[in-house]
Amino acid sequence: MANRRAIESVDTTLRDIMDTEQIFGGKVVVFGGDFRQTLPVIRYGKKEDFIEASLVKSPLIWPTIRRLKLVHNIRANEDPAFCEYLMKIGDGTEQLVGRDKIKIPSSFIIPCTNEDTSLDALFQSVYPNLTCFETDPYSLMSKAILTPKNEIADEINSILIDRFPGESKCYVSFDEPLDSKQMHCKDYLHTLSPAGLPPHKLILKKNCPIILLRNLNPSEGLCNGTRLVCDSFEDHLISCLIAVGEYKGKHVFILRIPLEPSKDENCPIPFKRTQFPIKICFAMTINKAQGQTLDFVGIYLKGPVFSHGQLYVAMSRAKKAESVKMIIFSDDGQNKLTNITNNIVYQEILEYISQSTVTRNKN
Incomplete structure (x- = not known):
């Protein structure tokens, strides 16, 4: 927003x-x-x-x-009970446990034993057979693992690209400080992964899923958030196919471009990274997934959601309750989730929204 x-x-x-x-x-x-x-x-x-x-x-x-109020979640319309549960989460009316936690129904939960085995169980639920995507890579695009933070998504992507079949191709970025007096810090810049920037070492395989990080050519379907499938690799060029939306199947080329971190990222050293503006997207952040529709969603909460609406966005990417599986790590070992400000902020925003004049269905 x-x-x-x-x-x-x-x-x-x-x-x-x-x-x-x-x-x-x-x-x-x-x-x-x-x-x-x-x-x-x-x-x-x-x-x-x-x-x-x-x-x-x-x-x-x-x-x-002039405000048009949308009252139905059409994405989950096939599962009325799930749709009603989502609206309670979004409106902040779901019953709380304590001051700021809600209990997630056990049907969504993959039991936690330890981090490694729980992650494997989540991978098995979302991507049961990675080898099948060699022949049908588009089926990958209907699934995703969502998590609140970039660093956790990067960890999951690193694990899954190693397991993905095929020969890997590694692209190394060129990092340059914006201040010429700090040229000695280049090695340190390689270790930084600010939000919105590709990694220093970008490891890809044929048919793996990637997501675009910049608006390159919106009129041709290359927008920030567009998901693509890798087709072939050259030293300075990546050939891809757009995987979703109006331009699905279109053949496009991605080039290296200079990228700078957002000014609010508080990078210790302002720098420019020349790299392909893409990331692997087996997993992505909840915020990045906003607006996507998926057939199966895995939600990995190593810590609680930390921002208004994140839980609602994550769960509402799916069409049915059976298409959502979650792993939640909590201090008390129970299936509770701290949902900070979600039930508070929305109620306060409602105070500023006047009565709508027209009612429509919500897509």
């Missing part, structure tokens, strides 16, 4: 271009969003910061918007 200040900047720009004081320069702008899902990311932010960054808190824009 976009930060309201970015939307306000677009409003200001359009007013300047059109030389008018009308909202968005008199142009029709259509927004889509769900406040049950993840709110704008505010690094080290608190509940008040998430709400303040949301569009509902914009004094100029929100009062002028």
Whole structure:
């Protein structure tokens, strides 16, 4: 979900271009969003910061918007009980255990013994036979393992690419400090993996799933978040097939480009990484999965979800309850999940949302 200040900047720009004081320069702008899902990311932010960054808190824009309320989760419409459970999670009305925990039904849970065996059980549930994807790589795209943090997703991807059949190809990035006085730190830069950047060593195999990290050519389907299948490898070029959406099956080429970490990543040394703008995507973060529809979802919670809406987003990627399996590690060994702010923030946001004028189904 976009930060309201970015939307306000677009409003200001359009007013300047059109030389008018009308909202968005008199142009029709259509927004889509769900406040049950993840709110704008505010690094080290608190509940008040998430709400303040949301569009509902914009004094100029929100009062002028005509709102259409979407009330049904069509993705899970085939399983009414699962759909109702998701809405309780999203609305924050599911019964709490203690102050900020909810109990996940045992039907979703893969029992935890230790980390290694539990991960193997999750892999077996989501990807029971990796060799079958050599002949049908597109079937990989209907499955994913979701986790709250990038470092855990990277660990899972590293394990699964090793198990994936085929010969590997390793692409090493060129890292360069932005300050010429810090050229001696190049080896240290290789160890950094900021969010939104590909790894220093990118290990790929034919037919493995990858996800694009930048908007390269939206008109041709190459957008941030597009999932692809690797087809062939050259030293400075990767041949891929778009795996989902309108452009599914389209043959595209990915080149190395210079990339810089986001300014809010607080990198100790500002630097530029020249690498292919992709990552392996057997596993991805919950935030990155927002908007995806999957046939089977594995959720790995080594720690609790830490942001509003993450639990709702993770579970609602699937169409049926039987298509969700979870591993939860908790201090007390019980199947509880700390769901910080989810049941609090949404209720407070509702205070700023007036009665909707039209009701539609939610896709």
